[in-house]
Structures are given as structure tokens and as C-alpha cells.
Amino acid sequence: MRVRTAITGAIIGLTFMAGLAMAKAPESSLRPVARPGSAQIAAAPSAEQAMPKVTQPETRPETRPETAVQRPKSRPAASTLASRDARGHQTAPKPPRQESLAALRPEAGTERKGLFRSLRPLLRPRAVSKKAVARERELARGAVCGDVAIQGVEIGAVPGKLNGCGVIKAVKVREVSGVALSQNAVMDCVTAKALKSWINDGMKPAIGNRGGGVSRIRVVAHYACRTRNNQRGAKISEHGRGRAIDIAGFTLRDGSKISVLKDWNKGGKGQSLRRMHKTACGPFGTVLGPEANHYHKDHFHFDTARYRSGSYCR
Numbered sequence: 001m002r003v004r005t006a007i008t009g010a011i012i013g014l015t016f017m018a019g020l021a022m023a024k025a026p027e028s029s030l031r032p033v034a035r036p037g038s039a040q041i042a043a044a045p046s047a048e049q050a051m052p053k054v055t056q057p058e059t060r061p062e063t064r065p066e067t068a069v070q071r072p073k074s075r076p077a078a079s080t081l082a083s084r085d086a087r088g089h090q091t092a093p094k095p096p097r098q099e100s101l102a103a104l105r106p107e108a109g110t111e112r113k114g115l116f117r118s119l120r121p122l123l124r125p126r127a128v129s130k131k132a133v134a135r136e137r138e139l140a141r142g143a144v145c146g147d148v149a150i151q152g153v154e155i156g157a158v159p160g161k162l163n164g165c166g167v168i169k170a171v172k173v174r175e176v177s178g179v180a181l182s183q184n185a186v187m188d189c190v191t192a193k194a195l196k197s198w199i200n201d202g203m204k205p206a207i208g209n210r211g212g213g214v215s216r217i218r219v220v221a222h223y224a225c226r227t228r229n230n231q232r233g234a235k236i237s238e239h240g241r242g243r244a245i246d247i248a249g250f251t252l253r254d255g256s257k258i259s260v261l262k263d264w265n266k267g268g269k270g271q272s273l274r275r276m277h278k279t280a281c282g283p284f285g286t287v288l289g290p291e292a293n294h295y296h297k298d299h300f301h302f303d304t305a306r307y308r309s310g311s312y313c314r
């Protein structure tokens with residue numbers, strides 16, 4: 001037991017030193033151990049220092065050159081070898097003394113194969129995940145509002161021409177949760193996040209598998225410094241504050257379309273539209289559709305203005 005502990009101790013020490021040395025000069029650090037003949041002598045003193053009571057020095061020097069010789073052939077990375085090293089040496093003293101050499105030698109060949117085999121699963125996912133990592137980086141680059149699902153560019157302050165217009169920190173949104181917007185839409189981050197919530201929890205479930213799902217949302221208005229419904233003398237619209245988006249329809253992955261104007265209250269598409277309208281009430285404070293007034297017969301108006309009375313959805 002003491003011998004094994006001492007051997008393990010010496011090996012951990014050697015592995016650590018070898019690991020340190022290999023980072024700089026792997027060839028030279030291995031050579032003293034790997035050199036046949038001199039290996040026994042070279043290795044013995046260092047081992048002796050660590051454990052003076054070892055009575056069978058022949059098993060260790062034999063096994064060490066064996067594995068050390070393979071090392072230069074199969075050296076893929078210092079870190080891999082270091083861990084592999086530690087494992088190999090810890091198990092080496094286990095078999096009975098007489099059989100240990102014979103048992104270790106045939107294993108040497110298979111061990112090498114095993115080493116390569118064990119590396120493959122490590123390398124393969126790395127290659128596959130490279131694409132995923134690249135995609136992640138691309139998304140991270142285009143992310144706005146601190147959310148990779150919201151892709152676009154930050155545009156900062158948007159000054160308004162009319163009193164009450166403008167956005168302090170605006171973003172121009174191109175895509176949300178993998179769904180493209182037909183035009184880049186300027187809004188604030190609260191609105192962009194509300195849009196994302198609705199797309200994921202309202203729009204996508206409402207469409208389901210129809211046409212393969214939505215590929216593009218037809219945006220007909222976003223930021224615009226104007227009064228409500230463009231009526232002279234009316235209050236500034238939420239569009240003028242970057243808090244609103246108008247959606248007139250959807251293009252599905254199979255190319256088919258859903259239109260608020262044409263499909264409201266008609267068949268399956270109509271049901272989907274009604275569900276989309278209903279689920280927007282919550283993420284958005286104001287939701288207007290064809291049943292609100294004639295201004296909205298052809299689009300949904302969603303905005304993030306909140307009133308004391310709560311959401312306004314018609």
C-alpha cells in the first residue's frame with residue numbers, strides 16, 4: 001500500500017513536471033525517460049528520492065519507457081497526454097509482478113489504438129460545434145437589447161420633429177426569434193421584447209404547423225413621428241415614441257400568405273389571426289385590429305403604452 005502510494009506520488013510529481021516542461025519543450029523533457037538503457041538509471045534516482053523503500057524497481061522503469069516511447073508518435077496535445085499519463089501509471093503497478101511486464105507489453109499496442117479511439121469523440125463534437133459556435137457569434141454580433149433572439153442594430157437617440165416625438169434609445173430590428181420582419185423596424189427595447197414575447201408565445205402557437213410556420217412578418221409601420229391615426233390635432237401616436245408596430249400579414253415558409261385584410265374572420269387563417277390578436281394583449285398594452293375601427297381593418301396595431309386601466313385590446 002505504501003509502495004503504491006509512493007509510486008503514485010512520484011508519478012504525479014513526474015507527470016506534473018513533464019506537463020510543465022512539455023508546454024515548452026516536449027521533446028527534450030521526454031528524452032531522459034524514453035532513452036533505452038539509460039532509462040533505468042536515469043529514472044531510478046529520481047524515483048529513489050521520492051520512495052527509498054521500493055524493492056522492485058524493474059517494473060516501473062520497464063513500463064515507463066514503454067509508454068514514453070509511444071508518446072512522441074501519438075502526441076496530440078500536452079494536456080491530453082498528461083491526463084492519459086497519470087491514468088496509465090496508476091493502473092500499471094496493479095497486476096502481479098511476474099505478469100506485469102507481459103501484461104503491459106501487448107496492451108501497449110492496443111492502448112495506442114485506444115488512445116486514438118478515445119480522442120475521436122472529443123475531436124468530432126468540436127468540429128461539429130464549430131458551426132454552432134460560428135452561428136452563435138454571428139447572432140451575438142447582431143443582438144440588440146441584450147437578447148440574441150432580437151437581431152438588428154442599435155441606433156441610439158432618434159430626435160422627433162414634433163413635440164413629444166422621438167426615442168431615447170432606439171434599435172432597428174431586422175429579425176426576431178428567427179422570423180424576419182419585412183422592413184427594419186425602429187422601436188425601443190421594451191417594445192422589441194414585447195414583440196419577441198408575442199412572436200414566441202402568441203404568433204407561433206397560433207400558426208402552428210400551417211405552411212411550415214411563419215418566415216416573415218409584414219410590417220407596415222413602426223417608428224413614425226405622427227399623430228394618432230394621422231389625424232390633425234390628435235395626440236402623438238405611440239409610433240412617434242418608438243413603442244408601436246403595425247402588422248398587416250404573414251408569409252409562411254411554403255410561400256403562402258395570411259392577410260389581416262383578406263383573412264380576418266375567414267376559416268382557419270381567420271382563426272389564427274384572431275388568436276394572434278388575442279395573445280398580443282398582455283405583452284402589449286394596446287392591441288387594435290379590424291374590430292377596433294376602420295383605421296385598423298387591414299392591420300394589427302400593437303404598442304407598449306400602459307394605462308392605469310390596464311391593457312386596451314379591441
Ligand SMILES: [Zn+2]
Nearest residue numbers: 244245246301
Ligand atoms: Zn399603429
